[in-house]
Amino acid sequence: MTDMTPEAQFDNFFALFEQPVQFEVQQDRLDQHLRLLQKQYHPDNVAKNLANTKQAQQHSEQASALINQAYQTLSAPDSRASYLLEMAGQAQNLEHSIADLDFLEDAMQMRMDLDDAIMDKDRLVLQQLHPQIVERLIKQSDRFSHAYQNKDWQTAIDATQKLKFLVKLNADVTTGLDEVSTAHQADDDDLYV
Numbered sequence: 001m002t003d004m005t006p007e008a009q010f011d012n013f014f015a016l017f018e019q020p021v022q023f024e025v026q027q028d029r030l031d032q033h034l035r036l037l038q039k040q041y042h043p044d045n046v047a048k049n050l051a052n053t054k055q056a057q058q059h060s061e062q063a064s065a066l067i068n069q070a071y072q073t074l075s076a077p078d079s080r081a082s083y084l085l086e087m088a089g090q091a092q093n094l095e096h097s098i099a100d101l102d103f104l105e106d107a108m109q110m111r112m113d114l115d116d117a118i119m120d121k122d123r124l125v126l127q128q129l130h131p132q133i134v135e136r137l138i139k140q141s142d143r144f145s146h147a148y149q150n151k152d153w154q155t156a157i158d159a160t161q162k163l164k165f166l167v168k169l170n171a172d173v174t175t176g177l178d179e180v181s182t183a184h185q186a187d188d189d190d191l192y193v
Helices: 007-011 027-040 043-049 053-075 077-087 101-120 123-149 153-191
Strands: none
Touching: 007 053, 027 053, 043 053, 053 077, 077 123, 077 153, 101 123, 101 153, 123 153
16 A cells, blocks of 8 residues: 555545445544545655646545545445445436335424424434434445345335435434534533623
8 A cells, every 4th residue: 555556446436445345334444544545645645756746736636536535435324325336237216216105204204303403402302313313324224235235226225215315314413413512512601701
């Protein structure tokens, strides 16, 4: 890993980050490899290998953009699942609507509860919603992984669509908790003024 990474690895995000092509990834290894790649493709290091400074800068910027895109793709379960389906040539139906009415009803109820809790700054409700969402994320991740391994593409696509919704919901509940905590801390600070 001391020499320049072969450009061909930019075509495969798993190879770029030295991960096996599978749904399960080791986040700490992704994080560690991200730092190595960022250092390797830093403009100062690229300039050492290319005489043309402008070309080196452009090469570094392109590499950095691809590295960041690959990292983001592999870090999140929904984008990682989508990427695996793309690699398998099975991503054509990902944009279709979710047909599971029970899932949609449950998800919409969680969305409304989340929106109300954020509006009301209700930390307790947010704290109760978070593990429910995480549990559903784990269930759909396991479902995707099993379907992908068995090449059950329809189930893998369905799980990926659900993961996309749940990842967004999880990000929103995390943001809501952060905002409520920040507002609560600001209120506490006002007591000591």
